[in-house]
Amino acid sequence: MARDDSVDPRDCTWVALFHEPGPGAPRDETLYQHPAFAQHLAFLERMQQRGLLVAAGPIAGTPGEGMTILCLPGVDRLQEAARLATEDDPSVASGFLTVTLRPWKVLLSGAPVPG
Numbered sequence: 001m002a003r004d005d006s007v008d009p010r011d012c013t014w015v016a017l018f019h020e021p022g023p024g025a026p027r028d029e030t031l032y033q034h035p036a037f038a039q040h041l042a043f044l045e046r047m048q049q050r051g052l053l054v055a056a057g058p059i060a061g062t063p064g065e066g067m068t069i070l071c072l073p074g075v076d077r078l079q080e081a082a083r084l085a086t087e088d089d090p091s092v093a094s095g096f097l098t099v100t101l102r103p104w105k106v107l108l109s110g111a112p113v114p115g
Contacts, residue, residue: 009071009106009107009108009109010075010106010107011073011074011075012071012072012073012074012075012106013071013072013073013074013075013076013077013078013080013081013103014069014070014071014072014103014104014105014106015069015070015072015078015081015085015101015102015103015104016067016068016069016101016102016104017067017068017069017070017085017099017100017101017102018065018066018067018099018100018101018102019040019065019066019067019068019092019097019098019099020062020064020065020066020097020098020100021064021065021096021097021098022092022094022095022096022097022098023095023098024036024094024095024096025064025096025097030063030064031063031064031097032058034096036090036091036094036096037091037096039089039090039091039094039096040089040090040091040092040096040097042090043088043089043090043091043092044056044068046088047068047070047084052070052071052072052084053068053069053070054069054070054071055067055068055069056068056069069104070084070085071106078103081101082101085099085101086099086101
C-alpha cells in the first residue's frame with residue numbers, strides 16, 4: 001500500500017507495540033537466533049505490506065526487547081490494532097514474545113502516513 005502525504009496523522013490510530021521475551025522464549029540462546037523469531041519478522045513484513053508499519057526494531061541496551069510503531073488509517077481502530085498485535089503475530093500468540101500496546105496520539109508527523 002502506498003503512503004499518502006496528504007493524510008493528516010490525527011486521522012489515524014497510532015500504536016506503539018513494546019515486545020519482550022515471553023514465557024516461551026529460550027533462556028539459553030539469543031532471541032533473534034530462535035526459529036520462532038522468524039514468525040515475528042513475518043508479522044512485521046505483513047504490516048509493512050499493508051502499509052501499516054511505520055518503524056520497528058530492537059531497543060538499544062535491552063536485549064530481546066523491541067518496539068514497533070503502527071499507523072492504521074481511521075481514528076477508531078484501536079481494537080483492530082490490539083488484535084493484530086496479539087493474534088496476528090504468532091510469536092506473541094504462542095508466548096514466545098509478549099507485547100504491550102500503547103495508544104499514541106500523534107499530532108505532527110514528518111513522515112507520510114497511510115492513505
